[in-house]
Amino acid sequence: MAAERSNGRYWWLWGLITLAIVAALAWVLLRDEDKTLFMPGPLSDGHHQLAERCDICHGEAMAGEEVIQENCVECHGEDRVKPFDSHPRSKFRDPRNADRLEKIDALRCVTCHTEHKSEITRKDGVTQPRDLCSHCHADIAEDRPSHQGMAFDTCASAGCHNFHNNRALYTDFLVKHMDDTDTRRDGRVPPRGFHEALEEILTYPRDRYPLQPVAAAAVDMPADLDRSEGMNADGIRHWLQTAHARAGVNCSACHQGGDAQAPWRPRPDPKSCGSCHDQELDRFGKGKHGMRLAAGLPPMTTDRARLPMRSDAAHESLDCNSCHKAHDDDVVKAAVEACEGCHDDRHTRAYRNSSHFRLWQAEVLGSAPPGSGVSCATCHMPRVERDISDWSSRIVVDHNQSANLSPNTKMIRGACLHCHGLGFSIDALADRTLVERNFDGRPGIHVQSIDLARKDQENYLKELKGSPGEKR
Amino acid sequence: MKQNLFTSIVVFGTTVVLGAASTLAVGDVANEKLITPRAMADALHLVMDSDRTIYTRKIVNRLVKKDKVIKASEHFQDDKALALPAQMFRFGSELVAKRADALPDVNFSYSLQSLWPVNRQNAPKTEAEKTGLKYVAENVGKNYYTTEKLGGKSYFTAVYPDIAVAPVCVSCHNDHKDSPRRDFKIGQVMGGVVIRIPVDQ
Numbered sequence: 311m312a313a314e315r316s317n318g319r320y321w322w323l324w325g326l327i328t329l330a331i332v333a334a335l336a337w338v339l340l341r342d343e344d345k346t347l348f349m350p351g352p353l354s355d356g357h358h359q360l361a362e363r364c365d366i367c368h369g370e371a372m373a374g375e376e377v378i379q380e381n382c383v384e385c386h387g388e389d390r391v392k393p394f395d396s397h398p399r400s401k402f403r404d405p406r407n408a409d410r411l412e413k414i415d416a417l418r419c420v421t422c423h424t425e426h427k428s429e430i431t432r433k434d435g436v437t438q439p440r441d442l443c444s445h446c447h448a449d450i451a452e453d454r455p456s457h458q459g460m461a462f463d464t465c466a467s468a469g470c471h472n473f474h475n476n477r478a479l480y481t482d483f484l485v486k487h488m489d490d491t492d493t494r495r496d497g498r499v500p501p502r503g504f505h506e507a508l509e510e511i512l513t514y515p516r517d518r519y520p521l522q523p524v525a526a527a528a529v530d531m532p533a534d535l536d537r538s539e540g541m542n543a544d545g546i547r548h549w550l551q552t553a554h555a556r557a558g559v560n561c562s563a564c565h566q567g568g569d570a571q572a573p574w575r576p577r578p579d580p581k582s583c584g585s586c587h588d589q590e591l592d593r594f595g596k597g598k599h600g601m602r603l604a605a606g607l608p609p610m611t612t613d614r615a616r617l618p619m620r621s622d623a624a625h626e627s628l629d630c631n632s633c634h635k636a637h638d639d640d641v642v643k644a645a646v647e648a649c650e651g652c653h654d655d656r657h658t659r660a661y662r663n664s665s666h667f668r669l670w671q672a673e674v675l676g677s678a679p680p681g682s683g684v685s686c687a688t689c690h691m692p693r694v695e696r697d698i699s700d701w702s703s704r705i706v707v708d709h710n711q712s713a714n715l716s717p718n719t720k721m722i723r724g725a726c727l728h729c730h731g732l733g734f735s736i737d738a739l740a741d742r743t744l745v746e747r748n749f750d751g752r753p754g755i756h757v758q759s760i761d762l763a764r765k766d767q768e769n770y771l772k773e774l775k776g777s778p779g780e781k782r
Numbered sequence: 783m784k785q786n787l788f789t790s791i792v793v794f795g796t797t798v799v800l801g802a803a804s805t806l807a808v809g810d811v812a813n814e815k816l817i818t819p820r821a822m823a824d825a826l827h828l829v830m831d832s833d834r835t836i837y838t839r840k841i842v843n844r845l846v847k848k849d850k851v852i853k854a855s856e857h858f859q860d861d862k863a864l865a866l867p868a869q870m871f872r873f874g875s876e877l878v879a880k881r882a883d884a885l886p887d888v889n890f891s892y893s894l895q896s897l898w899p900v901n902r903q904n905a906p907k908t909e910a911e912k913t914g915l916k917y918v919a920e921n922v923g924k925n926y927y928t929t930e931k932l933g934g935k936s937y938f939t940a941v942y943p944d945i946a947v948a949p950v951c952v953s954c955h956n957d958h959k960d961s962p963r964r965d966f967k968i969g970q971v972m973g974g975v976v977i978r979i980p981v982d983q
Contacts (some may be wrong), residue, residue, distance in 0.1 A: 394859070400879030404891050405978055406907050408933025453902050453960070481959075482857055770959045 351426035354435040355616055356712075359602050366605050367425070375418065382419040385596060389713050390474045397473055413445050414438075422473070434716040440466065442473075455769070456762040467740075470759050472717060479719065483732075484763035490731025497729025498681035500693050503705035504587075505557065507698065514586065515568050524555045531561045532574060541637065549637045559586075583630045589696055590709045591630075597710035599628050612652050620654040642674055645685035660748035661686065667748075684729075690714070692724035718745075733760045819938035820927055822890075823977045827942050830871065830892065830975065838867040838948050847950070854950070866954070868894055889980055894944065896973025898963035900955065904973075908932060911976055914941030919971045926974075929981065937978045944973045 338347050344362045353361055360366050369377035383390075391398070401407060402416045415421045424430070424437040431437050440463035443450075447465075451458040465471045470479065508514055508521060529546055541549065549555055554564075564582050566572040575582070580603060584591030595604025602610045609627040612619040626632065633648035634641075650658060661667050666684035673683030690711040697703045714720040718739045726735035737753035738744055744753055817825075842854050842864055855863035865873070875892050882889045897915050899905045906912040914926035918941055926941040946952045946968050955972060956964045966972055 398876055400876040403879050403883065404893065405932040405935065405937055405980075406891075406893070406911065406976075408935075411933065449902075480857070483860065766959070774957070 349426065352428045354425060354428070354431050356435050357425060358616065359598065359610060359614060360605055360607070363605050363607060375420070378420060379418055382423075386419070389596070389710075394475060396475055410446055414442070439463075443471070454762075454766065456765050466717070467757070470757070472719070479736075479759060481763050481766065484760050485767050487732035488760050488764050488767075490733060492731050492734040494729055494731075498679070499688055499725075499728050500705050501681060502693060502707060507704035508557070511586070515563075518568060519558045519560055519563055522558050524550065524558055524560050526550060529561060535574070545637065552637065552639045554639060578636075580630045589698065589706045593706070593713075594630070594709035597712040599711065600709070603629060617653065618655045619652050623652045626652055645687035646670065649686040649690075656746045657748050658686075660746065660750060664748040664750040689721055689725040692721070694724045736760070819979045819981055820940065823927075823938065823940035823979060826890065826892065826977055827940070827975060830874070831942070833874075834867050834871050835947060837870050838950070842867055843948055843950065867951075890978060892975060892977045894973060895976055896944075898955075898961065899973070900958050900960050910939045911941070914939070914976065915974045917941070918943035918974045922971070936981050938981045940977045942975045942977070943971045944975055946970055946972050
């Protein structure tokens with residue numbers, strides 16, 4: 311009898327504990343914003359910042375795979391297909407490729423980029439074995455004799471192929487650039503084109519803010535602002551020299567959103583910047599600096615970063631004003647010092663010993679022409695031509711600094727080729743030690759891609775000289 | 783008076799009934815299976831082939847050969863040039879594939895293939911493609927029609943000969959680095975357009 315009574319007590323205890331656990335889990339599930347408790351495994355480097363927002367990928371109430379697919383494309387679609395997608399969805403939707411689709415479901419991003427599986431996740435969130443290409447291209451050596459005997463786990467080696475877009479590296483491009491010199495003396499990055507593009511932005515309130523410098527007397531800061539919110543005379547004098555003031559963008563444009571009746575906002579948010587700089591804000595939101603803001607989360611802070619950051623910047627957060635001070639649009643600081651203020655890895659620390667930095671110094675001091683220096687932003691936020699409509703494009707500073715690092719050969723066209731030859735760039739980016747030294751020195755690695763293209767080209771020219779007819 | 787009223791009611795009623803019947807009849811026509819898969823494939827091919835011929839003659843040939851104002855290039859983005867007619871055709875087929883995703887009733891697909899493809903991925907792959915491309919190359923002016931089963935689904939498959947209509951077709955294929963054949967002549971069959979329409983069986 312006594313034993314039965316004590317068992318009954320344990321049952322009660324078990325019931326209460328179970329109930330408490332269920333209640334706690336239900337509270338997290340239904341009420342708590344942070345649901346990381348339910349996460350089946352750690353997130354990849356690309357997504358870890360969004361851990362509190364399961365719905366960004368999974369949709370509301372954990373919708374199905376279709377929603378996940380839509381959400382992948384929502385964020386990554388553009389970078390996947392530009393400038394062209396070598397493996398578009400339509401290729402695999404074609405019934406003639408049904409057998410290939412059975413081997414590997416290329417219609418869904420998660421087939422190759424599974425999340426929450428850190429044990430099998432490689433760079434760029436890839437979770438497929440490296441010899442993936444062999445499924446469809448097993449007979450590549452018949453087409454490209456130079457590829458005879460190559461192992462399929464080397465296809466995606468630096469300087470060669472990448473599944474979504476071989477941006478710089480298709481054969482004819484390699485041939486076109488096979489005799490490039492390593493470094494061009496007259497190398498320049500293109501100038502930024504925002505000022506010219508203003509003419510094209512139809513929604514720009516040019517009636518209220520005509521494209522002419524703001525005169526000191528026309529500064530429209532309310533006179534009754536208290537000292538903490540307003541600017542003193544020195545501050546205003548300094549501000550009048552900035553690009554915004556010189557382009558006619560008066561105080562109310564940012565602090566009241568261009569609406570004279572709107573309340574004065576002491577600290578305009580990134581959306582306010584985006585009302586003119588929409589391309590920049592959009593790209594910022596796609597990269598690791600701005601993805602939290604774009605997801606409606608508090609801004610990224612350095613203590614959340616997986617890359618080494620400076621300990622004295624432990625609580626720095628990231629919005630537009632972190633790099634671009636509100637009333638001081640010094641892009642020189644934004645291009646180097648802002649980066650160095652937080653990043654503390656070997657590559658960053660080595661920058662000031664590099665020839666890139668020496669060129670940057672010369673440009674900043676005025677002893678070298680504009681566009682000849684190489685800052686952090688020159689490579690990581692390159693000036694690229696972007697379509698702003700179907701009929702016009704402009705040179706935009708690509709504020710998604712993550713886009714050209716996966717893989718880093720994506721940097722070749724947007725950055726390296728302004729000053730360097732293709733072969734030199736491919737080799738330099740493949741040399742990890744050289745990358746750590748911030749390219750101070752010469753590549754110690756040689757990637758064969760151009761050699762192979764040269765060999766194929768020579769064979770082709772020989773063949774053209776021969777008699778016409780079938781090759782094989 | 784009564785008779786007039788009766789006549790009016792009869793006339794009105796007849797009008798209503800006939801009107802409704804004719805509306806229903808039109809509705810039925812829209813849903814009737816009047817067009818065979820073969821007729822649909824023939825019609826689609828007529829549009830595709832005409833569009834590409836116009837692009838080849840009135841845009842590429844005129845601007846490149848006659849007016850000499852722009853080049854046409856396989857790498858048209860890098861070279862700031864016109865896309866090749868075959869690329870224009872392929873981009874169209876990719877866009878159709880993308881749009882047809884949302885329209886299961888018209889989920890057809892098409893591609894340009896050849897026994898001597900510049901891109902190996904455009905070589906015939908299924909038995910129907912292999913037989914069809916050989917047939918249209920050997921039987922001048924004839925199309926090839928068949929059915930096949932792919933990935934568990936049945937398709938009506940039509941293969942139409944693709945003929946070199948302009949000197950640029952021949953010169954480009956004969957000179958291309960990756961072309962397995964270099965003796966094409968104008969008027970010859972260079973490949974085929976394969977159209978697939980899903981059919982219930």
